Amino acid sequence: MSLSPLLNASLVIQIHAFLAIAAVILTLAIFTLPRGSTAHRWMGWSWTAMIAIVALSSFGIHEIRMLGPLGPIHILSAFVLFQLVVNLRAARAKNIRAHARGMKLLTLGALVGAGAFTFLPGRIMYQVVTGG
Template sequence: MNLTAFANASPVIQIHTLLALGAVLLTISIFALRKGSPLHRVMGWTWVIMMALVALSSFWINELRVLGAFSPIHLLSIITLVTLVSSVTAARRHNVKRHKRQMRTLVFGALIVAGGFTFLPGRLMHTVFLGG
């Protein structure tokens, strides 16, 4: 493990990474809870805020430039923000099926798939966890 690479990363990347890792850990806890409980709601709101901050912080990370300062990952950030709003709206309207489907989609796409790309050679998490 190379924590020096993480320590040398920009503050926005450090914040983005810590929030994403926190969201992963919180995801595991939320999936273990009884759905609809007060704790599920509090942890769910915390998760939504963390994921929104992860998505928003990505707009200040511009190492991969495809279209000006942006890359396809920024499109995922926009989709994440829209889906967060839609999923919270579904939960508030008691549309549990839609809420559950959208939250699982966010976990898979925004945390697992997008997170997996950070482990590709040349990316920070690859350097931190697998060596540079």
């Protein structure tokens, strides 16, 4: 394992990766808290900000291009930003069931699903895990 591939990457990739990793860790903490507690809300807003920055920072990453400078990750990022708004509106409307379901699906898709693709051969996180 070596962090040098990540540390030698562009600043936008570093921000993207470090906030995604932090969001995974924060997710574990949020899922252990009582729903609706002050800590859950505070951590939830922090998580939301992290995920929004992760999604927005992806628009500065152009390693996989399919349509001009855009790739599949950019479609996912736009969807993530849309879903953040939908899920936050559900919470504010006291539709906790929709909020909880939406946030769990967002976590699975945006962090677990998209995160798994970062470990494919040739990608930076693959190089980090395998030592380059």
